[in-house]
Amino acid sequence: MIMALWIDPAGNLQHDQAQNLVVTCPHCQAVAHITPTAVPRFADLQAHKPKQVGIVYLCDACHAPIFLRFMVRIYGATRIELSSQFTEVERAREKFAFTYVPEQVELMFKEALVCFSAGAFNAFTSMCRRTAQAAFDELGASGKLRLFDELNHLRQLAALTPETFLKLKSILFGAETDPRPGLPLLDSYDAGVVLEVVKELLYEAFVRKGKLKQAMSVRRYFLDETATNIEPLVRSGTSDEI
Ligand SMILES: [Zn+2]
Numbered sequence: 001m002i003m004a005l006w007i008d009p010a011g012n013l014q015h016d017q018a019q020n021l022v023v024t025c026p027h028c029q030a031v032a033h034i035t036p037t038a039v040p041r042f043a044d045l046q047a048h049k050p051k052q053v054g055i056v057y058l059c060d061a062c063h064a065p066i067f068l069r070f071m072v073r074i075y076g077a078t079r080i081e082l083s084s085q086f087t088e089v090e091r092a093r094e095k096f097a098f099t100y101v102p103e104q105v106e107l108m109f110k111e112a113l114v115c116f117s118a119g120a121f122n123a124f125t126s127m128c129r130r131t132a133q134a135a136f137d138e139l140g141a142s143g144k145l146r147l148f149d150e151l152n153h154l155r156q157l158a159a160l161t162p163e164t165f166l167k168l169k170s171i172l173f174g175a176e177t178d179p180r181p182g183l184p185l186l187d188s189y190d191a192g193v194v195l196e197v198v199k200e201l202l203y204e205a206f207v208r209k210g211k212l213k214q215a216m217s218v219r220r221y222f223l224d225e226t227a228t229n230i231e232p233l234v235r236s237g238t239s240d241e242i
Contacts, residue, residue: 005017005070005081005082005083005084006076006079006080006082007040007042007045007053007079007080007082008042008078008079009042009079010042011039011040011041011042012039013036013055014079015036017084021033021057022034023066023068024091025059025061025062025066025092026066026090026093027059027062027064027066028059028061028062028064029092029095030059030061032060032061032062033060034057034058034059034066036055036056036057037056037058037065038056039055040054045072045075045080046075046080049072049075050072051071051072052069052070052071052072053069053070053072053080053082054067054068054069054089055068055070066088066090067088067089068089069086069087069089070082070083070085070086070087071083071085091117091118091119092117093113093114094113094116094117095113096109096199096202097207098110099207100206100207100209100210100211101202101206101207102134102135102138102206104137104138105131105134105138105202105206107134108127108130108131108133108134109127109128109131109198109202112124112128112130112131112195112198116195121186121187121188121191122183122185124186124191124194124195125171125183125184125185125186125191125194126183128171128194128198129171129174129183131198131202132147132171132172132173132198132201135147135202135205135206138206139205143205144173146205147172147201147204147205148173150200150201150204150205151165151168151169151172151173151197151201154197154200158193158196158197160193164190164193166184167184167186167194168193168194168197170182171184171194172198172201
């Protein structure tokens with residue numbers, strides 16, 4: 001079925017599938033229905049006949065603006081037909097909770113996430129290698145070995161294909177001195193796998209340990225608090241008072 005989408009002379013967007021229009025909101029990250037809120041004027045479009053038209057929508061979940069760009073199919077006298085395919089001008093950003101991750105590693109992986117969100121998957125690959133190198137600097141040789149074991153573990157856990165595993169190994173554990181072609185080329189699927197694996201490795205290397213340490217010190221704090229609170233009660237309490 002071909003979806004019909006057009007702007008009428010009154011400047012209204014007519015869309016027979018409007019109720020099914022859903023995107024991942026770049027602001028609240030929800031997969032949400034969106035509602036058109038600003039449509040270009042019919043007369044302006046007819047006067048200039050641009051090849052592409054931008055429409056601002058509101059995210060139904062958080063009410064932030066979302067900008068979509070459509071190709072124009074036909075400039076008709078009473079309707080401007082748009083292609084049903086659209087470009088999301090602002091894509092949802094990939095996120096990672098960086099608490100407990102060392103500064104240099106955070107710096108590299110943040111840029112890796114920006115590259116991924118922009119669909120620049122080979123730039124993403126390069127930044128993943130720099131992320132790994134920064135992590136190895138922090139962890140030392142034994143930490144690097146531990147992460148390699150962890151990668152092997154993930155290989156079984158996620159049933160990675162031998163090809164994907166080799167790419168991951170080359171990206172994360174390879175060096176600039178490796179024989180060419182060095183870093184492998186990634187498509188969007190490979191890049192998604194690499195992203196999830198690097199997140200797991202960073203979590204394993206830094207976040208899990210940091211969280212555990214934090215939880216332990218909170219436990220110790222409450223234990224100390226309880227001990228000091230009990231003490232005066234014992235000292236001042238009399239047996240006939242409750
Ligand atoms: Zn939203």
